[in-house]
Amino acid sequence: QSVLAQPPSASGTPGQRVTISCSGSSSNIGSYTVNWYQQLPGTAPKLLIYSNNQRPSGVPDRFSGSKSGTSASLAISGLQSEDEAEYYCAAWDDSLNGPVFGGGTKLTVL
Amino acid sequence: QLLLQESGPGLVKPSETLSLTCTVSGGSISTSSYYWAWIRQPPGKGLEWIASIYYSGTTYYNPSLKSRVTISVDTSKNHFSLKLTSVTAADTAVYFCTRQKVYSHNDYWGQGTLVTVSS
Secondary structure: OOOEEOOOEEEEOOOOOEEEEEEOOOOOOOOOOEEEEEEOOOOOOEEEEEOOOEOOOOOOOOEEEEEEOOEEEEEEOOOOHHHOEEEEEEEEEOOOOEEEEEOOEEEEEO | OOEEEEEOOOEEOOOOOEEEEEEEEOOOOOOOOEEEEEEEEOOOOOOEEEEEEOOOOOEEEOOOOHHHEEEEEEOOOOEEEEEEOOOOHHHOEEEEEEEEEOOOOEEEEOOOEEEEEOO
16 A cells, blocks of 8 residues: 555547546655656656656656645646656655655556 | 676576676766666566665665665776565566656666576
8 A cells, every 4th residue: 555645547549638646644745846757668767757746857758747735736747658657656754754646557559 | 978887697496595786887986866676577567676786885775675685886887786586486577777866767778688497
């Protein structure tokens, strides 16, 4: 059972906009910034969004993040087939004194 | 470009000790504002933080694993290491080493190494 709650799956057609939610508590999302990772099969997670809404260099602006209270969301606009991957949210947690992760959301591009 | 590379045995027997090393290249491990961390992912499952270390040697452990884990750093070799004792099949996972900004994100990841616990 993951500390942060994400839907196990999401889907969309090419060109659509999809959002993935992430719910936590006051000890993690409520107190710290949220990060999102994209993991393609057989590869390491890649930092997609950090500090709630910042994109590392090279990440397309189709990807955006937001946070409100103890929840956060990742939005992907102009969905492309290469966006098919597992997406994880994460945040620092006071109880753990380390990062906690969501269980992951598998995004399927139909 | 910072590169992290895990190394260590891919097969460990139950009750023995899992030992992994992460070699950092393209940058110094002795950098402020960043921890160096181990994260694992059991087959088909999500990510779990194991431990983090600052270059000065300050350590942080996941309470669920703390009794079995030791993380260490060797700044002269620019690498950090993980030891996990008394392993069971539940410790079978891909182990990633990462650079972790303090209280924030993991920006650089190794490719990961699969460690299987089996006799």
